[in-house]
Amino acid sequence: MFNFFKLVQNENMKIYRRPRTYVMLGLLLALIAAISIIGYFVDQNHTTSAWSMIMTEVMISYMLITVFAIIIASSGVADEFTSGTIKLLLIRPWSRSKVLLSKYIAVLLYALGMVVVMLIFTVIINMIVFGFADETAAEVISPLVSGSIVAYLLKYSLLKYVSLVVTTTLAFMLATVSRSGALAIGLSLFLILGVNSFTVLLASIKYKWADYILFIHLDLTQYLNDTPMRDGMTMGFSVLVLAIYYAVFVALAWYVFKKRDVAA
Amino acid sequence: MEQPIVQLQQVTKRIGKKTIINNLTLDLPLGEVFGFLGPNGSGKTTTIRMMVGLMAMTSGEIKIGGFSIRSEYQKAIRNVGAIVENPEMYKYLTGYQNLVHFARMIEGVTPERIQEVITLVGLEARIHDKVKTYSLGMRQRLGVAQAILHRPKLLILDEPTNGLDPAGIRELRDYLRQLSKEEGIAVFVSSHLLSEMELMCDRVAIIQNGKLIDVRTINQGGMDVESNVHTLFEVDKPAEAAEVAAELGKAAIREGSSLVIEANREFVADFNARLVASGIKVYGIRVQTKSLEDQFLEVTGGERIV
Structure with a gap:
């Protein structure tokens, strides 16, 4: 098989040769820096620790990265259809599945890259603003958790990345099926930001079927502090539900992309 | 092949x-x-x-x-x-x-x-x-x-x-x-x-x-000597010219001040000589090749293009 990596390289080129990618990154970093600096001046007594600031900013940043990843994932597929370049892309000696896979990998890499840059930047800027501190997770988060705060942050980020991947895959699937970037971005954002704010409500539904709603499982960090949204829910069950949704999204995206006549 | x-x-x-x-x-x-x-x-x-x-x-x-x-x-x-x-x-x-x-x-x-x-x-x-x-x-x-x-x-x-x-x-x-x-x-x-x-x-x-x-x-040049082609004669007196054509046994179609006859090369030359001999001025002789457009309209039954 001739170098599949080159396909991913192409998709990367299409992401990183666009100014908007850097605008998004700039927005994210500026927001983090702004929170830290404003926090520093507001907090007259300097009681805020660097790590509690880091945890807050990471949580906010994940929200923003999710939005950006949805935009990149949706437009990555849909733009090919709206601009008509999909026709030139598909008439090459590559199967449609692999073309789509290269796009998907590029999007996941983008999300990963954003997370890594965000983490490093957040830690560094807060160490500069608030000074280096060595704290335990119990001090920063809650007495219920143990271990070092760095280990906690890494676990937290990993679990958040899982939900980022599922969300991005949802957007990717919507874009592939609808071929419209606006629709995919709008719908994904509505589901993630809109419906997600009602998760507590959803979680309180008394019926059995509510156990299988995607949104109450999306945030796996609920298990880090041992505060699941529904009683009796376990991490294993949530991962299983997420895995099933994920498989459905992927199957749908690939099936539609492979079968559809390209008439755009 | x-x-x-x-x-x-x-x-x-x-x-x-x-x-x-x-x-x-x-x-x-x-x-x-x-x-x-x-x-x-x-x-x-x-x-x-x-x-x-x-x-x-x-x-x-x-x-x-x-x-x-x-x-x-x-x-x-x-x-x-x-x-x-x-x-x-x-x-x-x-x-x-x-x-x-x-x-x-x-x-x-x-x-x-x-x-x-x-x-x-x-x-x-x-x-x-x-x-x-x-x-x-x-x-x-x-x-x-x-x-x-x-x-x-x-x-x-x-x-x-x-x-x-x-x-x-x-x-x-x-x-x-x-x-x-x-x-x-x-x-x-x-x-x-x-x-x-x-x-x-x-x-x-x-x-x-x-x-x-x-x-x-599509013929890329190359003249067919034998076959009859539509040839247009631009003359000053088309009615008289048509009579000349009739004498030679060819039907002529009038198109304004021109005549179109279906003929081979030899006939075109003869016809021209007769016209001149009969005192009819010949301003131009043109072969009307059937363009692809004509052929196209012919086979598609005149359906509008573009």
Whole structure:
């Protein structure tokens, strides 16, 4: 098989040769820096620790990265259809599945890259603003958790990345099926930001079927502090539900992309 | 004849109850510029989309280089370079980045080859500019460049002269003829521009409502001495001239101050001598070759083009 990596390289080129990618990154970093600096001046007594600031900013940043990843994932597929370049892309000696896979990998890499840059930047800027501190997770988060705060942050980020991947895959699937970037971005954002704010409500539904709603499982960090949204829910069950949704999204995206006549 | 590069066998495409392409069978040999002519909505682009695998056939088979586009897609498409409809490229990338993009997708395209193709289509000066700053003609050139990057055996161009200026059209035409003759590749061109096809193609297939109506070979010059052709005589007294024609046993059709008769070369000369002898002034004699347009209108039953 001739170098599949080159396909991913192409998709990367299409992401990183666009100014908007850097605008998004700039927005994210500026927001983090702004929170830290404003926090520093507001907090007259300097009681805020660097790590509690880091945890807050990471949580906010994940929200923003999710939005950006949805935009990149949706437009990555849909733009090919709206601009008509999909026709030139598909008439090459590559199967449609692999073309789509290269796009998907590029999007996941983008999300990963954003997370890594965000983490490093957040830690560094807060160490500069608030000074280096060595704290335990119990001090920063809650007495219920143990271990070092760095280990906690890494676990937290990993679990958040899982939900980022599922969300991005949802957007990717919507874009592939609808071929419209606006629709995919709008719908994904509505589901993630809109419906997600009602998760507590959803979680309180008394019926059995509510156990299988995607949104109450999306945030796996609920298990880090041992505060699941529904009683009796376990991490294993949530991962299983997420895995099933994920498989459905992927199957749908690939099936539609492979079968559809390209008439755009 | 060697094995045709493209074989369309009873290709049919139905969308819902509507039959878009009906039982189309066509063979294309190497080294020929083949025109695909039809009114808008006749199924030209649909056929091209099926040839490059963008659309699935309802029934039938398309083989390119002997490989089925259905079951051996990657081997089949390796032989094809194409522009389907407009040459849409990534506007936010430069022309060069676009070419690199497509070069990466096919084995064996070197940076030297990219450079060679750029020179060939005459984009050296602007290749490092973003495509969104290109004119339609320049995009068309870039489209041709990406299509020939990997030296395909079959070049499929959908309406290639769209947006080109007359010099560009001429250049493209010469280049396509050169490609087909020197490199022996098959060029498949769709168009509704009849005059263009006449100058560019060796053979033309005419399609209407998804059906193949006719395949015609286009005469590239060469006079047929024996056969009767429509010849137009511009004279000062057409009524008297018609009588002269009648004396010689030929029916003449009056067209304003001109006469049209169907005759061979010898008769034309004789008739002219008789006209002059009878004191009728002859201002001009013209052979009315049936243009592709006439033929086209003839076979499609006068359906409006464009």
